[in-house]
Each structure stands twice: as C-alpha cells, then as structure tokens.
Amino acid sequence: MTRATIKDVSRVAGVSIKTVSRVLNKERYVSDDMRQKVEEAVARLNYHPSLAARTLAGRRSFQIGLIHDNPSPYYIFNMQAGVGQRCREANFRMIIQPCDINSPGLVDDIGALIDQAQLDGIIMTPPVTDVGTALAELFRRKIPVVRVQPGTDLTATSAVYIDNVQAADDMTAYLISLGHRRIGLVTGHANYFASGQRLTGYRQALQRAGIGFDAALIHPGQFDFQSGAAAAEALFALPEPPTAIFASSDEMAAGVLAAAHRMGISVPDQLSVAGFDDTDLAQVVWPSLTTIRQPIRDLGYAAADLLLEFGETIERRQLPHELIVRGSTAAPKG
Amino acid sequence: MTRATIKDVSRVAGVSIKTVSRVLNKERYVSDDMRQKVEEAVARLNYHPSLAARTLAGRRSFQIGLIHDNPSPYYIFNMQAGVGQRCREANFRMIIQPCDINSPGLVDDIGALIDQAQLDGIIMTPPVTDVGTALAELFRRKIPVVRVQPGTDLTATSAVYIDNVQAADDMTAYLISLGHRRIGLVTGHANYFASGQRLTGYRQALQRAGIGFDAALIHPGQFDFQSGAAAAEALFALPEPPTAIFASSDEMAAGVLAAAHRMGISVPDQLSVAGFDDTDLAQVVWPSLTTIRQPIRDLGYAAADLLLEFGETIERRQLPHELIVRGSTAAPKG
DNA sequence: GGCCCTGCTGACCACGCTGTCTGCTTTGGC
DNA sequence: GCCAAAGCAGACAGCGTGGTCAGCAGGGCC
Structure with a gap:
C-alpha cells in the first residue's frame, strides 16, 4: 500500500x-x-x-527555522515548545539548527540551511541574534526574521522581548524593600545584551532608593553554575560583604547557594539570593529561588506568531515578566 | 539574485x-x-x-524524525544534540516531533508526519517506545525505526540502551559497601520499563549481600521533583527509616534532598542520597549528587547511527553507564 | 575482426503539487 | 433584457531533482 x-x-x-x-x-x-x-x-x-511537492511547486515550504546557540537545556526546551506549538496550529514544521557563534562556518551553515530547506522564515535566540555577519546573510536573502531578545539593531527585524531593565529594577527594588543595602550583582556573559540592561535596572533601583553604587559589588559571570559560585566567593571575601546577591540567571544563583552552603552561610538568614529566568532549577534547589519569571515558552510562541502572521513586515512585541518570591530571600538580620 | x-x-x-x-x-x-x-x-x-526536489524525485528525503514525550528538558536537549550531530555528519536533517502518549490522535499525528515529510527513519524515546499502536503504525509503513531504551518487543526494532539492571545493582552495591543496610528506593513511572529493571538490579545487589528485601522501603515516584520529595517524607516516617535513599532520577533525588533540608536531616551525615542519569541538575544541587551517568547524548548519536548505517536491518547496541560518586553519599554514622 | 563486457555520459521522463490562463456559468445594475 | 463583473472549475506547464535507458568508447576474449 x-x-x-x-x-x-x-x-x-x-x-x-x-x-x-x-x-x-x-x-x-x-x-x-x-x-x-x-x-x-x-x-x-x-x-x-507531500511537503516536498508543495515546496517545489509553490512559493512556500511550510517550514521555519529556529537557530540557537544557547547552553541551557531549559531555555531551548521551552523555546522549542512555544515555537512548536504555534507551528502545529498553522500546520507548519520547525527545523532546529544548533550552531556555534564562534565557528567561522556559521554564515555558510545558515545559508545552506535556508537554501536546502527553502525556509519561509527564521527565528533566532541570543546570542546569535547579535552576530552581524549572520544577520547580513539573512537580509541578503530577504527572508523574514524574528529575533528573541535582540541586543543590537533593534529596528532591523521583528522581535519579541521582555523589559530587562524593568525586571532587574523590580528585583533590586524588592531586595531593597526587604531592608538590604549592600546588594551584590552577578552579571551575565558580555555577549548577551540583556546583561547590560539588567545592570541598568539594578542601578536605577539603587538610585531611586538613594543608595550609592559600589562597583565592587558587581561581579561578571558566564550564566553558568561555576561562575556563580566563583562570584559568590569573591563577593563574600569583600571587606564589607553584601547581605543579598542578585544573579542574572538561576544557574548562577544555584552556584551562589552552593558556595554559601560550603562556607556555612545560611540562606536566607545570613544571605538572600535571587535568580533570573525561573527555570525549573529555581524550584529544585534548596531553598527554592526568588527569581524573575521570564516567559520563555510564550516568547517562542510569539516569535512564531509574528513570523506566520506578518512575514516580512517588521513587528515587535513585549511580553510581561513577573517577580516570583520564594524561600531564598528574607530581610537581613540585625 | x-x-x-x-x-x-x-x-x-x-x-x-x-x-x-x-x-x-x-x-x-x-x-x-x-x-x-x-x-x-x-x-x-x-x-x-534543493531538499524538496530530491525528496520528490528520489526515494530518500534525507530527513529523520525524533519522536518524544518526555518532560525532562535535560534529556531532550542531550538526545537532540546526539541525534543532531550524527545527522550533520551525514548531511541529514532532524525533525522533532513532541507528542502526548495519552492523546487519541497520537497514531494519526505520527502517520501524518511520515506522510508529509516522507521521513527516511524514526527515532523514539521512552515512553513512546512502548506504545503498541504507534509501533504498529510504523510497521505498517515499513519505515526503519530505532528505539532508545525500549521496554517491550525488544526484538521488534533496532534499539540502543544501557544495562539498567546492572546500573541499579552497581549503585545499590556501592551504598551497601559504604555500610548501609536499609536503603530506600524511589522507583520511576510505571510507564517506563526501566523502572522495573532498576528494581531488579536493586534486589539483586541486596540478595548478593545477604540483606533481606523490605517492600516498605520501595516507594513509587513519577521521575519528578515533587514525587521525590513526597517519597522521602513517606520513607522518613517509617518506624525504621532508611539510612540511604536511591532515587531513580536526579530530579527525584533533588526532591529527596529538599525534603531532608526541610526536616533538618543533614546530607550525607544522617542520610545518603543517590540519583540516576547524571543530568546537569546533579552538580547544581547541594550537596552534589552521587548518581549513575547515563550517556544520553551518546545514546542519541548511536540511535541515529544505526538508522543511517543499517536502515531496516535490525541492530542493537548497548552503551556503558558509569557510577559517579559525589558529595551526597557517605558511610552511615554510628 | 566480431563479440561482449565494463566504464562512462547524456536525453528524457516522472515525482506531486501550485500558478497561470482559459472558459463557462451565474449575478447584479441599468 | 442586455452586458459587465464576479464566481467557479479545469487544462496545462513547470518547479529541481533522481531513475531509466540508450549510446559510445575501449579492452579482452574467442
């Protein structure tokens, strides 16, 4: 048959x-x-x-590509789930393309993908969103693009994002409202534009509360567990250590927790810890993390929606974040 | 242009x-x-x-499908990475199809996927591997199938797997070697055949050590954090509680850790905790988990390899697991 | 020298569908 | 009651490949 x-x-x-x-x-x-x-x-x-026949005969392929270079399984999984759901609704198919932003073959790979599969559109997640050569290649081919949380050339393509400045402001303000005055900040990888935005939000909240900015409290990280732990150790070693640490990702916050455990610092009694993203990690560590919920799945859904509804027309959509309070934060004692 | x-x-x-x-x-x-x-x-x-033209004209589509219904981002991510890498090497493309094994439309969805995309082969992960109706549909279409860790009809398709019995035996034997005699076991979801195999390994190790089997120490779970925490609470409430708990997934082990923290039971001094999988979670919780490393990425790579190399010919491949000792286990005190 | 066999190349069609264009029928406006 | 416009259906070409088959050259065999 x-x-x-x-x-x-x-x-x-x-x-x-x-x-x-x-x-x-x-x-x-x-x-x-x-x-x-x-x-x-x-x-x-x-x-x-037959998709093959439709693609060959028509102008559309009913396929969109999701290009990512992101080490976080949780992020990718939810992104895929959101994009995938919107694709199913439209009877489209989603092609996943992991890549390496440091690879010299990046642009060729993306070009080959589009040529071979004749994609109808592309969704990019950070940090690929901000690779100029890759973007240029996409423009050259005149293919519709939606970027998730882009950092540069904000008006060049359609985009979906959250308000990173406001989110970091919210968390910082919350910690201040608990009574904290010395709040450490573990920033993310410099490749991510969001890292800078979150620093801005942090400073903004401090300033509003009349708290002076101390550069010693800012420590760079790489979004991962190890760098979170390392940052925590550096911050604890300060002459006047922070009473709260706000990490720019849940993974780094988990690293802060582990460092605190190792050093016998109890959370949240002696130290409050906050994360960012609300990945499933946040509820699995102990104590569970106060964090900013970033609606990754919804961002993926919205990105696919923009692609399918608007095509080449440039649109943008901002999605709401949410402050999630759990057990890792409390008022400083004394 | x-x-x-x-x-x-x-x-x-x-x-x-x-x-x-x-x-x-x-x-x-x-x-x-x-x-x-x-x-x-x-x-x-x-x-x-053009992939479309090649597919239409030829007998092959250069595409394989990965069908999964697995709630763990870590599992899916690594699976995709392994399959994806092998696909890249062969210049094949990988189509991801999340599904719901309880959905009545499951079989139709799979059929539609194969028809539309004219897939050259299918890789399935548990628990979809053991859905009889889905398997029957694939046989009807005579499409090459590789299953990862299948539980039923072991000879029906090609398969890749680890030795679950031996892995559980290894972990149990390790806990016994530390001096533990009462070892709790949190099993996985009944849909996963591996759950039963791990119970077998557990019993096997106990028997070899001359330790009697106590059904009260076995508690069912769902592979997730919540059920791990619940199981731990039930086990602690026993008249004679265990000195070690072996959970069938890292997520459940994290749940056990959280429950222990809540109840003021220190790990590993008062309780040893072991997981299974060695997901990234294992190193992010505190203390980091002693666990069995399951080479998920390699399983994915091997599955794609079998598909591309052998096609319809049925082959199987067993991959090695590894006991990873970290901070969550120690000798029982006293 | 005629034969077949192997190595190599190209002409031509088919794959399953969409785009275009043609033509027929019905509807609506005066 | 006539004509233009809108509604509707089908014939046909062509999308970019792979499969089939025919054809040609050269080498080894009888």
Whole structure:
C-alpha cells in the first residue's frame, strides 16, 4: 500500500486536481458542494499532501527555522515548545539548527540551511541574534526574521522581548524593600545584551532608593553554575560583604547557594539570593529561588506568531515578566 | 539574485545535469575529470541542492524524525544534540516531533508526519517506545525505526540502551559497601520499563549481600521533583527509616534532598542520597549528587547511527553507564 | 575482426503539487 | 433584457531533482 496523492483524492471526489489543491490551500472560489466532496475524499483516503511537492511547486515550504546557540537545556526546551506549538496550529514544521557563534562556518551553515530547506522564515535566540555577519546573510536573502531578545539593531527585524531593565529594577527594588543595602550583582556573559540592561535596572533601583553604587559589588559571570559560585566567593571575601546577591540567571544563583552552603552561610538568614529566568532549577534547589519569571515558552510562541502572521513586515512585541518570591530571600538580620 | 540550481551548475561545469547529480550522490561511473569540474562549479556557485526536489524525485528525503514525550528538558536537549550531530555528519536533517502518549490522535499525528515529510527513519524515546499502536503504525509503513531504551518487543526494532539492571545493582552495591543496610528506593513511572529493571538490579545487589528485601522501603515516584520529595517524607516516617535513599532520577533525588533540608536531616551525615542519569541538575544541587551517568547524548548519536548505517536491518547496541560518586553519599554514622 | 563486457555520459521522463490562463456559468445594475 | 463583473472549475506547464535507458568508447576474449 502506497500513500495517497492528490490524484487519488481528485479521482475519488470526482473533481479536478486543481480543485483539490484549492480546498487544501483554502483558496477562494470553491463552492461548498465541491469543498465537501473533497474533504470527504481526503478523510477517506487519509490523505496528507507531500511537503516536498508543495515546496517545489509553490512559493512556500511550510517550514521555519529556529537557530540557537544557547547552553541551557531549559531555555531551548521551552523555546522549542512555544515555537512548536504555534507551528502545529498553522500546520507548519520547525527545523532546529544548533550552531556555534564562534565557528567561522556559521554564515555558510545558515545559508545552506535556508537554501536546502527553502525556509519561509527564521527565528533566532541570543546570542546569535547579535552576530552581524549572520544577520547580513539573512537580509541578503530577504527572508523574514524574528529575533528573541535582540541586543543590537533593534529596528532591523521583528522581535519579541521582555523589559530587562524593568525586571532587574523590580528585583533590586524588592531586595531593597526587604531592608538590604549592600546588594551584590552577578552579571551575565558580555555577549548577551540583556546583561547590560539588567545592570541598568539594578542601578536605577539603587538610585531611586538613594543608595550609592559600589562597583565592587558587581561581579561578571558566564550564566553558568561555576561562575556563580566563583562570584559568590569573591563577593563574600569583600571587606564589607553584601547581605543579598542578585544573579542574572538561576544557574548562577544555584552556584551562589552552593558556595554559601560550603562556607556555612545560611540562606536566607545570613544571605538572600535571587535568580533570573525561573527555570525549573529555581524550584529544585534548596531553598527554592526568588527569581524573575521570564516567559520563555510564550516568547517562542510569539516569535512564531509574528513570523506566520506578518512575514516580512517588521513587528515587535513585549511580553510581561513577573517577580516570583520564594524561600531564598528574607530581610537581613540585625 | 536567486539561488543556484543544478542546471546552473551543469552549465558552468559544461556537463549534463545527470552528471552533476551523479557527483552529488557519489554514484559510480564518473571520471575524475568530470568530478573535479562539477565540484569546482558547485563551490563557485555556492550551490546547495534543493531538499524538496530530491525528496520528490528520489526515494530518500534525507530527513529523520525524533519522536518524544518526555518532560525532562535535560534529556531532550542531550538526545537532540546526539541525534543532531550524527545527522550533520551525514548531511541529514532532524525533525522533532513532541507528542502526548495519552492523546487519541497520537497514531494519526505520527502517520501524518511520515506522510508529509516522507521521513527516511524514526527515532523514539521512552515512553513512546512502548506504545503498541504507534509501533504498529510504523510497521505498517515499513519505515526503519530505532528505539532508545525500549521496554517491550525488544526484538521488534533496532534499539540502543544501557544495562539498567546492572546500573541499579552497581549503585545499590556501592551504598551497601559504604555500610548501609536499609536503603530506600524511589522507583520511576510505571510507564517506563526501566523502572522495573532498576528494581531488579536493586534486589539483586541486596540478595548478593545477604540483606533481606523490605517492600516498605520501595516507594513509587513519577521521575519528578515533587514525587521525590513526597517519597522521602513517606520513607522518613517509617518506624525504621532508611539510612540511604536511591532515587531513580536526579530530579527525584533533588526532591529527596529538599525534603531532608526541610526536616533538618543533614546530607550525607544522617542520610545518603543517590540519583540516576547524571543530568546537569546533579552538580547544581547541594550537596552534589552521587548518581549513575547515563550517556544520553551518546545514546542519541548511536540511535541515529544505526538508522543511517543499517536502515531496516535490525541492530542493537548497548552503551556503558558509569557510577559517579559525589558529595551526597557517605558511610552511615554510628 | 566480431563479440561482449565494463566504464562512462547524456536525453528524457516522472515525482506531486501550485500558478497561470482559459472558459463557462451565474449575478447584479441599468 | 442586455452586458459587465464576479464566481467557479479545469487544462496545462513547470518547479529541481533522481531513475531509466540508450549510446559510445575501449579492452579482452574467442
């Protein structure tokens, strides 16, 4: 038994091939009578149109690409889930393309992907969003692009994002409201534009509260567990250590927790710890993390939505974040 | 500027279209002279063959599907990384299909995927591996299938797996060697065949050490954090609680840790905790988890390898696991 | 020298669908 | 009641490849 083709459907329905095609593509000018006959035949034969043939004959491939270079399984998983759901709704397919932003072959790889699969659009996540050569290649091919949390050339493509400045401000203000005055900040990788934005939000909240900025309290990290632990150790070693540490990712916050455990500093009694992202990690460590919920799945869904609804037209959409308070933060004692 | 086609290549190289096709597909009967001319033209035009056209004209689509219904981002991420790498090496593409094993549309969804994309093969991960109706649909279509860690019909398809019995035996034996006699076991979801295998390994190690089996020490879980915490609380409440708890996943082990923290039980002094999988979680919680490293990425790579190398021929491959000792286990005190 | 076999190349068609264009029928406005 | 416009259906070409088959050259055999 071989699979049914559009010919089989047209024969069973007693109409022309083109009419079947019209029904499948929801084109105008098909009578209800015809439409019904075709739909019955499709259901009876369990017919599914060949993507290859549609792509070859038509202008669309019904496929979009998701390009990422992000080490966090949680981020990728949720991103895929969001993009994937929107794709399913539109009967599109999603092609995943992991890449390495430091690889010299990056641009060629992306070009080959688009050529081979004839993608209808591209979604990029940070930090690939800010690789100029890759962006240029996409523009050259005039393919619709949506970037998630882009850092540069904000008006160049469609984009979805959260307000990183406000989010960091919210968390900092919350820690201040608990009574903290010396708040350590573990920043993210410099490649991520969001890192700088979060620093801005942090400073903004301090200033509003009339607390002076102390550069010694800022420590660079790489978004990962190790760098969080290292940053915590450096901050604890200060002459006047912080009573709270705000890490720019949950992974780094987990590193801070581990360092505190090792050094016998109890959380949240002696030290408050806050993260960013609300990955599943946040609820799995002990104590569970106060953090900023970043709606990664929704960002993915929105990115796919922009691509499918607007195509080349440039649109942008900002999604809300949320402050999630859990057990890792408390008022400083004394 | 539109993309180059095989026609352009043939014109530039001064040969027929078919000869270009032969070079691309590494067919026999092409002289070195011709091959070189074609390769130069391909490079000069930066030509990439259209997947759609190849699929339509030929018997292969150069695409394989990865079907999963697994809630763990870490598992999926690494699985994809392994399969993806092997695909890249073979210039194949990987189509991700998340699914819901409880959905009535499961079989239709899988059928539609294969029909639409004309996949050359399918990789399945647990628990989809053991859904009889889905397997039957794949057999009906005579499509090559590789299952990862299948639980049923072991000889029906190609498969890759680790020795779950031995792995659980190894961990249990290790805990016994530390001096533990009462060892709690938090099993996994009943849908996963591996859960039963791990119980077998646990019993096997106990028996070899001459320790009696106590059913009260076995507690069912769902592989997730919550059920791990709940199981730990139940086990602590026993008249004679365990001195060690072996959880069938790192997530559940993290739940055990959290419950212990909440109840003021120190790990590993008063309680040893062991996990399974060696996900990145294992190193992020405190104390870091003693666990069994399951080579998920390698399993994915091997699965894709079997598919690409052997096609319909049934092959199986067992990969090694490894006992990873970290800070969450120690000798029982007293 | 005629034969077949192997190595190599190209002409041509088919794959399953969409885009275009043609032509017929119905509707609506005066 | 006539004509233009809108509604509708189908014939046909072509998308960019791979498969089939025919054809040609050269070498080894009888």
